Amino acid sequence: MQENFYLGSDFDVTSDQPINFIETRIHDLSPFSAHEVEIEGVVYKTAEHAYHVLRMVPEVRSAIAAATSPLNAWRAAQEAKDQGQLLPDHDKDALMEKIFRAKLEQHDDVRRVLKLTKDRELLKVFNLDYYWGTGADGSGENKMGKLWMKLRDELQ
Numbered sequence: 001m002q003e004n005f006y007l008g009s010d011f012d013v014t015s016d017q018p019i020n021f022i023e024t025r026i027h028d029l030s031p032f033s034a035h036e037v038e039i040e041g042v043v044y045k046t047a048e049h050a051y052h053v054l055r056m057v058p059e060v061r062s063a064i065a066a067a068t069s070p071l072n073a074w075r076a077a078q079e080a081k082d083q084g085q086l087l088p089d090h091d092k093d094a095l096m097e098k099i100f101r102a103k104l105e106q107h108d109d110v111r112r113v114l115k116l117t118k119d120r121e122l123l124k125v126f127n128l129d130y131y132w133g134t135g136a137d138g139s140g141e142n143k144m145g146k147l148w149m150k151l152r153d154e155l156q
Helices: 025-029 047-054 058-065 070-082 092-106 108-116 143-155
Strands: 037-039 042-044
Touching (some): 042 047, 047 058, 047 092
Antiparallel strands (some): 037 042
Protein backbone atom coordinates (compact mmCIF):
# COMPACT_ATOMS: atom_id res chain seq x y z
CA MET A 1 0.00 0.00 0.00
CA GLN A 2 1.30 3.42 -0.95
CA GLU A 3 1.81 5.40 2.28
CA ASN A 4 1.46 8.79 0.65
CA PHE A 5 -1.69 7.88 -1.28
CA TYR A 6 -3.65 10.75 0.23
CA LEU A 7 -0.81 13.22 -0.23
CA GLY A 8 -0.98 12.77 -4.00
CA SER A 9 1.53 11.67 -6.58
CA ASP A 10 2.98 15.18 -6.91
CA PHE A 11 3.75 15.55 -3.18
CA ASP A 12 7.50 16.05 -2.79
CA VAL A 13 8.68 14.89 0.63
CA THR A 14 12.12 16.42 0.03
CA SER A 15 10.80 19.94 -0.61
CA ASP A 16 11.27 22.71 1.92
CA GLN A 17 8.42 24.80 0.48
CA PRO A 18 5.45 25.66 2.70
CA ILE A 19 2.51 23.29 2.57
CA ASN A 20 -0.89 24.87 2.13
CA PHE A 21 -3.86 23.12 3.60
CA ILE A 22 -7.36 24.49 3.71
CA GLU A 23 -10.61 23.52 5.32
CA THR A 24 -13.79 24.85 3.82
CA ARG A 25 -17.48 24.13 4.29
CA ILE A 26 -17.33 22.20 1.01
CA HIS A 27 -15.37 19.55 2.96
CA ASP A 28 -18.75 18.55 4.41
CA LEU A 29 -19.34 16.73 1.11
CA SER A 30 -16.28 14.56 1.64
CA PRO A 31 -16.76 11.03 2.95
CA PHE A 32 -13.95 11.96 5.36
CA SER A 33 -15.92 14.79 7.01
CA ALA A 34 -16.74 14.42 10.70
CA HIS A 35 -20.39 13.51 10.18
CA GLU A 36 -21.70 10.30 11.64
CA VAL A 37 -24.06 8.45 9.36
CA GLU A 38 -26.72 5.94 10.35
CA ILE A 39 -27.47 3.14 7.91
CA GLU A 40 -30.09 0.51 8.76
CA GLY A 41 -29.87 1.23 12.49
CA VAL A 42 -26.05 1.19 12.67
CA VAL A 43 -24.15 4.43 13.30
CA TYR A 44 -20.81 4.81 11.52
CA LYS A 45 -18.20 7.41 12.46
CA THR A 46 -18.04 8.80 8.91
CA ALA A 47 -19.35 8.04 5.44
CA GLU A 48 -15.89 6.62 4.67
CA HIS A 49 -16.25 4.14 7.53
CA ALA A 50 -19.74 3.14 6.35
CA TYR A 51 -18.65 2.67 2.74
CA HIS A 52 -15.79 0.34 3.58
CA VAL A 53 -17.63 -1.62 6.26
CA LEU A 54 -20.64 -2.27 4.07
CA ARG A 55 -18.66 -3.51 1.09
CA MET A 56 -16.75 -6.15 3.07
CA VAL A 57 -17.64 -9.61 4.32
CA PRO A 58 -19.05 -9.58 7.88
CA GLU A 59 -15.92 -11.13 9.42
CA VAL A 60 -13.81 -7.99 8.86
CA ARG A 61 -16.42 -5.29 9.34
CA SER A 62 -15.88 -4.62 13.05
CA ALA A 63 -12.18 -3.85 12.59
CA ILE A 64 -12.93 -1.33 9.86
CA ALA A 65 -15.80 0.23 11.84
CA ALA A 66 -13.50 0.64 14.85
CA ALA A 67 -10.79 2.46 12.87
CA THR A 68 -9.81 5.69 14.62
CA SER A 69 -10.05 7.85 11.50
CA PRO A 70 -11.52 7.71 8.01
CA LEU A 71 -8.01 7.24 6.60
CA ASN A 72 -7.44 4.29 8.91
CA ALA A 73 -10.79 2.85 7.82
CA TRP A 74 -9.61 3.16 4.21
CA ARG A 75 -6.29 1.49 5.09
CA ALA A 76 -8.01 -1.40 6.90
CA ALA A 77 -10.36 -1.84 3.95
CA GLN A 78 -7.47 -1.92 1.47
CA GLU A 79 -5.85 -4.65 3.54
CA ALA A 80 -9.12 -6.62 3.68
CA LYS A 81 -9.64 -6.12 -0.06
CA ASP A 82 -6.12 -7.43 -0.75
CA GLN A 83 -7.04 -10.53 1.28
CA GLY A 84 -10.17 -11.16 -0.79
CA GLN A 85 -12.66 -9.93 1.82
CA LEU A 86 -14.65 -7.71 -0.55
CA LEU A 87 -18.28 -8.76 -1.02
CA PRO A 88 -18.43 -10.28 -4.50
CA ASP A 89 -21.77 -8.75 -5.43
CA HIS A 90 -21.45 -5.24 -4.01
CA ASP A 91 -22.39 -2.25 -6.15
CA LYS A 92 -20.08 0.54 -5.04
CA ASP A 93 -22.06 3.26 -6.82
CA ALA A 94 -25.38 2.24 -5.23
CA LEU A 95 -23.70 1.87 -1.84
CA MET A 96 -22.13 5.34 -1.96
CA GLU A 97 -25.44 6.84 -3.06
CA LYS A 98 -27.22 5.16 -0.15
CA ILE A 99 -24.62 6.51 2.28
CA PHE A 100 -24.62 10.05 0.86
CA ARG A 101 -28.43 10.12 0.86
CA ALA A 102 -28.36 9.18 4.55
CA LYS A 103 -25.71 11.81 5.28
CA LEU A 104 -27.74 14.44 3.47
CA GLU A 105 -30.96 13.50 5.29
CA GLN A 106 -29.30 13.34 8.71
CA HIS A 107 -27.25 16.56 8.61
CA ASP A 108 -28.76 20.00 8.00
CA ASP A 109 -25.31 21.54 7.53
CA VAL A 110 -24.53 19.16 4.66
CA ARG A 111 -27.84 20.05 2.98
CA ARG A 112 -27.12 23.77 3.39
CA VAL A 113 -23.64 23.44 1.92
CA LEU A 114 -24.88 21.39 -1.01
CA LYS A 115 -27.60 23.95 -1.76
CA LEU A 116 -25.04 26.77 -1.64
CA THR A 117 -23.20 25.19 -4.56
CA LYS A 118 -26.27 26.08 -6.69
CA ASP A 119 -25.75 24.72 -10.21
CA ARG A 120 -21.96 24.77 -10.22
CA GLU A 121 -20.11 21.67 -11.29
CA LEU A 122 -18.73 19.67 -8.37
CA LEU A 123 -15.38 18.01 -8.87
CA LYS A 124 -13.63 15.64 -6.55
CA VAL A 125 -10.14 16.72 -7.47
CA PHE A 126 -7.80 13.96 -6.46
CA ASN A 127 -4.92 13.10 -8.72
CA LEU A 128 -4.73 9.39 -7.85
CA ASP A 129 -8.45 8.61 -8.08
CA TYR A 130 -9.79 8.23 -11.59
CA TYR A 131 -13.07 6.64 -10.50
CA TRP A 132 -14.50 8.77 -7.68
CA GLY A 133 -12.35 11.74 -8.63
CA THR A 134 -10.96 13.63 -11.58
CA GLY A 135 -7.53 12.00 -11.61
CA ALA A 136 -4.29 13.86 -12.20
CA ASP A 137 -5.12 14.91 -15.75
CA GLY A 138 -8.84 15.62 -15.28
CA SER A 139 -9.91 12.56 -17.29
CA GLY A 140 -11.31 10.69 -14.27
CA GLU A 141 -14.96 9.75 -13.99
CA ASN A 142 -15.66 12.11 -11.05
CA LYS A 143 -18.38 9.75 -9.79
CA MET A 144 -18.46 11.45 -6.40
CA GLY A 145 -18.97 14.92 -7.84
CA LYS A 146 -21.68 13.61 -10.17
CA LEU A 147 -23.42 11.84 -7.29
CA TRP A 148 -23.52 15.03 -5.21
CA MET A 149 -24.87 16.98 -8.21
CA LYS A 150 -27.61 14.36 -8.68
CA LEU A 151 -28.60 14.63 -5.02
CA ARG A 152 -28.48 18.43 -5.20
CA ASP A 153 -30.84 18.41 -8.21
CA GLU A 154 -33.30 16.36 -6.18
CA LEU A 155 -33.20 18.94 -3.35
CA GLN A 156 -34.28 21.79 -5.63
